[in-house]
Amino acid sequence: MMLRYYRRLDAHLHAGADDGQPVAGDLSGPRIGFIWLAANLVVTTMLTGTLFVPSVSLTTALWLIVAGTVVGALVLVAVGNVGTRTGLPTMALTRASFGVRGSRIPVAANIAVLMGWSWVQAMLAGVTVNHVIAAQTGYSNPVLFSVLCEVIVVSLAIFGHAGIARVEPILAVVILAIMGYLFAMMLGDGYSRLDSLPLDPEGLSGLGIFDIVVATAISWTVLSADINRFARTSRGGVVGSGLGYVGSTVAAMALGATAIAYLFAQGKNVPSFDPTVIVDEFGVPLAIVVFFSVMATNTMAVYGMVTSLVNSEPGRIRFLPAALGLGVISIAGSAWLALLDKFTAFLTAIGIVFIPVFAIIVVDFYVLRRGRYAASLASADSREYWYRGGWNPIAVVVWIVGVAFSSAITYLWVSPVGATVPTFLVSAGLYWAASVAVSGRREGEREEPVTA
Numbered sequence: 001m002m003l004r005y006y007r008r009l010d011a012h013l014h015a016g017a018d019d020g021q022p023v024a025g026d027l028s029g030p031r032i033g034f035i036w037l038a039a040n041l042v043v044t045t046m047l048t049g050t051l052f053v054p055s056v057s058l059t060t061a062l063w064l065i066v067a068g069t070v071v072g073a074l075v076l077v078a079v080g081n082v083g084t085r086t087g088l089p090t091m092a093l094t095r096a097s098f099g100v101r102g103s104r105i106p107v108a109a110n111i112a113v114l115m116g117w118s119w120v121q122a123m124l125a126g127v128t129v130n131h132v133i134a135a136q137t138g139y140s141n142p143v144l145f146s147v148l149c150e151v152i153v154v155s156l157a158i159f160g161h162a163g164i165a166r167v168e169p170i171l172a173v174v175i176l177a178i179m180g181y182l183f184a185m186m187l188g189d190g191y192s193r194l195d196s197l198p199l200d201p202e203g204l205s206g207l208g209i210f211d212i213v214v215a216t217a218i219s220w221t222v223l224s225a226d227i228n229r230f231a232r233t234s235r236g237g238v239v240g241s242g243l244g245y246v247g248s249t250v251a252a253m254a255l256g257a258t259a260i261a262y263l264f265a266q267g268k269n270v271p272s273f274d275p276t277v278i279v280d281e282f283g284v285p286l287a288i289v290v291f292f293s294v295m296a297t298n299t300m301a302v303y304g305m306v307t308s309l310v311n312s313e314p315g316r317i318r319f320l321p322a323a324l325g326l327g328v329i330s331i332a333g334s335a336w337l338a339l340l341d342k343f344t345a346f347l348t349a350i351g352i353v354f355i356p357v358f359a360i361i362v363v364d365f366y367v368l369r370r371g372r373y374a375a376s377l378a379s380a381d382s383r384e385y386w387y388r389g390g391w392n393p394i395a396v397v398v399w400i401v402g403v404a405f406s407s408a409i410t411y412l413w414v415s416p417v418g419a420t421v422p423t424f425l426v427s428a429g430l431y432w433a434a435s436v437a438v439s440g441r442r443e444g445e446r447e448e449p450v451t452a
Helices: 002-015 029-040 043-049 058-086 090-098 104-137 142-157 160-186 206-221 224-228 234-265 275-282 284-312 319-333 337-368 393-412 420-446
Strands: none
Touching (some): 029 160, 029 224, 029 284, 043 104, 043 206, 058 224, 058 337, 090 104, 090 224, 090 284, 090 337, 104 142, 104 284, 104 319, 104 337, 104 393, 142 284, 142 319, 142 337, 160 234, 160 284, 206 234, 206 337, 206 420, 224 234, 275 284, 284 319, 337 393
């Protein structure tokens, strides 16, 4: 019986275009918007907001959250729109710029990053659930609850994009309703007392906060085309993902910043980025937000992992066995709770690796190729994007330089404006200049010699 169900689900996923072939999207703009809305109403985004206060005032934090989210969303939406117009997921797009074989570099990095995201989110949900249950019953086993949360996520992800499209809007409504209740409770005694806290002179700078917010959007861009390729129209995908991402990020980060300000205003010296501390104050409603947000977001993370692997070898790897294999690894890894202590370093690493990748994609599609990729991009054997032995040396070198530059201004000579925007601009400029120079040289070599 299990084998029969497996075959039916495998056939359903293949028919629904989850096995790597390009798709003709059928999701409306509002449906895309709800998927993105639910995806980023997540505990990691909320806890990121707790890092900002009292480094700056609550009002300043909120303005920085809005500004950084809008700037970061420009990249996310631009890459997502390439997915809508080609029908291909994010990592498949890298074949056009990195080459058919060179694209395996970002694909491998993406699978590793999304696996890490999946583990972190499962752990945060597991720790939160364990905290609530321990308070009620005395039983504590955070590893067990982290693993159980990941089992639920993998069970949802194996149903592909169609299952995500059905579940995410429901989760978004539930999460937003509870968040509205929490905001009303925190602001019940007035906003001014939350905005007038003594500032921490050793905390993050305003530009540092802005950079973190932009980097959050970059971390989500790895999934942008994975979801937006199912949009019915480019306009629907752009508007839906833009409004959904901006709305969810601002709401989640603002909730975290407001919650930490609320606790400080009550004279409580609480650590940031700790869901159990906030749950102690706000109780079961916030624990429910944490749990459902992880279900919504982590399902997309696991789906993105599988999609990246499947599209690295389209037609050769099927979705369901890949989902089950990666699912087992993600479930096992969710027991590694020590990773929670390295979250901010993990977020920084994502930006260092992927900012140059997305700069290259944006320049390659919108500037160099004027918004068009050949249909052969869907094939892992495309000769049109073969370059030299399947590798585009320009993209690979620019990526290496971009990673090195980002690392340098992050760890060695710390940039006063952060690393995200400078790295994007440097990588984009280098890729454009090198591509134009090589293209011009090749055109010159093909010219006929002038004779008298």
